[in-house]
Amino acid sequence: MEVTTSALPAPPQAPRHDSVDCRRVSQLLARVGDKWTVLIVRSLGGGPRRFNELKRLIGGISQRMLTLTLKNLERDGLVTRTVTPSIPPRVDYELTDLGHSLRKPVDALGEWALTNMARIDAARDRFDRTSEG
Amino acid sequence: MEVTTSALPAPPQAPRHDSVDCRRVSQLLARVGDKWTVLIVRSLGGGPRRFNELKRLIGGISQRMLTLTLKNLERDGLVTRTVTPSIPPRVDYELTDLGHSLRKPVDALGEWALTNMARIDAARDRFDRTSEG
DNA sequence: CAGCATCCGGGTGGATACTG
DNA sequence: CAGTATCCACCCGGATGCTG
Numbered sequence: 001m002e003v004t005t006s007a008l009p010a011p012p013q014a015p016r017h018d019s020v021d022c023r024r025v026s027q028l029l030a031r032v033g034d035k036w037t038v039l040i041v042r043s044l045g046g047g048p049r050r051f052n053e054l055k056r057l058i059g060g061i062s063q064r065m066l067t068l069t070l071k072n073l074e075r076d077g078l079v080t081r082t083v084t085p086s087i088p089p090r091v092d093y094e095l096t097d098l099g100h101s102l103r104k105p106v107d108a109l110g111e112w113a114l115t116n117m118a119r120i121d122a123a124r125d126r127f128d129r130t131s132e133g
Numbered sequence: 134m135e136v137t138t139s140a141l142p143a144p145p146q147a148p149r150h151d152s153v154d155c156r157r158v159s160q161l162l163a164r165v166g167d168k169w170t171v172l173i174v175r176s177l178g179g180g181p182r183r184f185n186e187l188k189r190l191i192g193g194i195s196q197r198m199l200t201l202t203l204k205n206l207e208r209d210g211l212v213t214r215t216v217t218p219s220i221p222p223r224v225d226y227e228l229t230d231l232g233h234s235l236r237k238p239v240d241a242l243g244e245w246a247l248t249n250m251a252r253i254d255a256a257r258d259r260f261d262r263t264s265e266g
Numbered sequence: 267c268a269g270c271a272t273c274c275g276g277g278t279g280g281a282t283a284c285t286g
Numbered sequence: 287c288a289g290t291a292t293c294c295a296c297c298c299g300g301a302t303g304c305t306g
């Protein structure tokens with residue numbers, strides 16, 4: 001039985017932030033990448049919006065998902081929900097400071113996506129062509 | 134029937150990049166935020182790694198998910214797969230230039246997460262306490 | 267207008283067993 | 287060691303109908 005792989009409980013890796021922090025980052029990305037969060041955050045970037053206004057703005061989201069995602073965003077302190085008890089009722093959603101601060105890194109990722117989308121598409125074409133042919 | 138909401142087909146928003154681009158950014162985030170991609174990309178940040186090495190490094194990933202995610206990353210041109218036909222076989226995975234370039238915006242998001250994680254947790258506690266009490 | 271309740275199909279992802 | 291194949295549980299998310 002050789003020691004091809006170390007059986008040490010503590011890996012000889014970078015001393016800090018490699019396991020735990022990665023998890024948290026991953027969890028954040030799971031939230032941010034959940035298909036609607038970013039669309040909502042960006043739609044709210046220009047100022048407060050009402051429920052159906054957001055729905056129209058985003059286009060393609062079900063009201064169920066809009067409700068759920070907004071609730072999650074509110075729970076995380078990224079969005080505020082303001083109810084005006086009129087008839088008909090009016091509810092406004094708005095980014096908090098924390099929500100606005102999220103836009104910067106998200107936009108950075110967006111820049112990356114826009115910049116490299118063509119490269120990715122090309123890579124996919126190449127890969128699919130190679131693996132199927 | 135009042136005009137509480139504008140029925141205009143073109144919203145008075147930013148002139149460009151609000152619908153289409155958002156979708157692509159969202160799609161990219163869906164890939165990047167798929168629970169394992171970021172962990173893998175970050176694990177590969179220090180250089181090439183072998184299959185089971187990655188598995189141990191990440192810890193908690195099934196080999197099925199590792200295989201699938203690596204294949205997707207390879208398909209997108211973010212990772213290269215190098216086979217050494219020895220016995221036992223050896224396969225190395227390594228970030229491409231494109232893959233490395235992704236680390237910057239992802240790390241930026243990571244910074245944000247680490248910086249604001251406490252705030253988010255606090256907001257959640259507050260929210261949960263309020264809604265349940 | 268804003269939002270909840272319910273049903274349900276499809277994809278995600280884990281566990282396990284097997285191959286080269 | 288580095289996968290593939292299969293089965294299966296879960297939950298994400300859409301459609302619909304109803305409330306205040």
